[in-house]
Amino acid sequence: MIRIGLVGCGHWGPNYLRNFSGIDDVHMAAVCDQRKGALERIYKQYRDVETCSDFQDLIRRKDIDGVVIATPAQSHYDLARRTLEAGKHVLVEKPLALSVKECLSLHELALSHKLTLMVGHTFLYNPAIRKMKAYLDSGAIGKIYYLQATRTHLGLIRDDVNTVWDLAPHDIAIFSYLLGQTPRKVSAVGVSHLKAGLEDVAFVNLFFDDNVLGHIHISWVDANKSRQVAVIGSKARILFDDLNPLEKIRIYEKGVSLDRGYDSFGEFQLLLRDGDIISPKIEPEEPLRNLCLEFVQCIRTGERPLADGLNGAQGVETMCAIQESIRMNGKPIELGIPV
Ligand SMILES: NC(=O)c1ccc[n+]([C@@H]2O[C@H](COP(=O)([O-])OP(=O)(O)OC[C@H]3O[C@@H](n4cnc5c(N)ncnc54)[C@H](O)[C@@H]3O)[C@@H](O)[C@H]2O)c1
Numbered sequence: 395m396i397r398i399g400l401v402g403c404g405h406w407g408p409n410y411l412r413n414f415s416g417i418d419d420v421h422m423a424a425v426c427d428q429r430k431g432a433l434e435r436i437y438k439q440y441r442d443v444e445t446c447s448d449f450q451d452l453i454r455r456k457d458i459d460g461v462v463i464a465t466p467a468q469s470h471y472d473l474a475r476r477t478l479e480a481g482k483h484v485l486v487e488k489p490l491a492l493s494v495k496e497c498l499s500l501h502e503l504a505l506s507h508k509l510t511l512m513v514g515h516t517f518l519y520n521p522a523i524r525k526m527k528a529y530l531d532s533g534a535i536g537k538i539y540y541l542q543a544t545r546t547h548l549g550l551i552r553d554d555v556n557t558v559w560d561l562a563p564h565d566i567a568i569f570s571y572l573l574g575q576t577p578r579k580v581s582a583v584g585v586s587h588l589k590a591g592l593e594d595v596a597f598v599n600l601f602f603d604d605n606v607l608g609h610i611h612i613s614w615v616d617a618n619k620s621r622q623v624a625v626i627g628s629k630a631r632i633l634f635d636d637l638n639p640l641e642k643i644r645i646y647e648k649g650v651s652l653d654r655g656y657d658s659f660g661e662f663q664l665l666l667r668d669g670d671i672i673s674p675k676i677e678p679e680e681p682l683r684n685l686c687l688e689f690v691q692c693i694r695t696g697e698r699p700l701a702d703g704l705n706g707a708q709g710v711e712t713m714c715a716i717q718e719s720i721r722m723n724g725k726p727i728e729l730g731i732p733v
Pocket residue numbers: 401402403404405406407426427428429432447448449464465466467469487488489514515516560
């Protein structure tokens with residue numbers, strides 16, 4: 395039996411409670427939140443889960459193997475460090491922390507204590523994103539030209555971080571996972587319309603090896619709710635639409651490339667491909683459940699999760715560079731964590 399504790403029962407935390415409660419041989423031992431109202435709501439649904447309001451009481455418990463941290467971003471580093479120092483495995487919501495230094499120190503701490511450190515990069519556990527990666531890896535879309543993500547809606551507006559730190563970690567994790575590489579350079583612009591100093595809209599450019607570009611449009615002030623990621627290649631375009639319950643992925647077998655022909659004098663012609671639009675079957679699995687299952691598996695076996703501390707650190711390095719580029723009105727910022 396693996397025993398899990400949870401800190402943070404606001405909007406997102408209860409999803410962990412529901413998922414871990416539904417996994418065999420896992421016991422939700424206790425949940426912690428500073429807000430009494432949050433704990434009362436939990437108690438109404440889960441009568442047998444113990445609750446507490448002091449995080450220290452949670453990590454002091456001997457009957458907890460792993461702790462999930464679903465609190466606001468600013469508290470992640472401190473709570474994760476204390477959890478690891480208490481000898482417990484930890485799953486931290488994104489972003490892992492607010493600086494690369496903090497992320498790497500958590501990564502080192504987990505390694506030295508032989509504990510699992512995992513980040514809530516939920517989309518890496520999404521069956522539709524995994525299917526998308528399988529298509530890319532098979533070569534079915536040809537050479538990848540660029541990726542485009544749109545993550546817009548009205549809010550949910552946060553006080554502690556801007557829209558970049560709130561929303562972009564998802565797309566950065568998705569892009570890096572799909573391409574099997576992290577960005578080499580970023581350039582971004584963003585502005586705040588609602589709360590001074592907290593950007594609520596941003597346009598982010600990411601530069602990858604092999605001439606691949608990525609673009610992310612994030613916004614808290616757009617009435618159009620969109621959760622899309624498109625990959626455009628020489629043979630096809632793949633679209634992931636998280637808001638489409640029936641067709642999460644569509645593959646447009648259409649593309650353009652250059653045919654250089656047989657002669658050596660550089661003659662070429664444009665090759666336009668036209669084909670079907672395919673909507674493959676996607677397994678109806680909840681991504682967060684997959685993530686929780688991997689956390690439990692890693693606690694049991696000592697394996698490293700896909701979304702490990704280094705994966706979290708790479709995401710945070712990109713976030714910091716985006717923030718810096720916004721501050722400098724779009725100046726390109728180079729990056730590359732030595733792994
Ligand atoms: N992976 C995803 O798709 C996804 C989706 C939404 C949110 N998130 C992440 O989940 C985290 C939480 O987001 P949210 O929307 O639930 O926030 P929230 O503000 O709604 O809830 C946070 C809760 O944590 C509690 N809390 C804060 N510090 C605490 C402490 N030291 N001890 C005990 N309780 C404490 C607060 O009282 C609050 O109830 C964020 O990091 C966010 O980025 C991830």
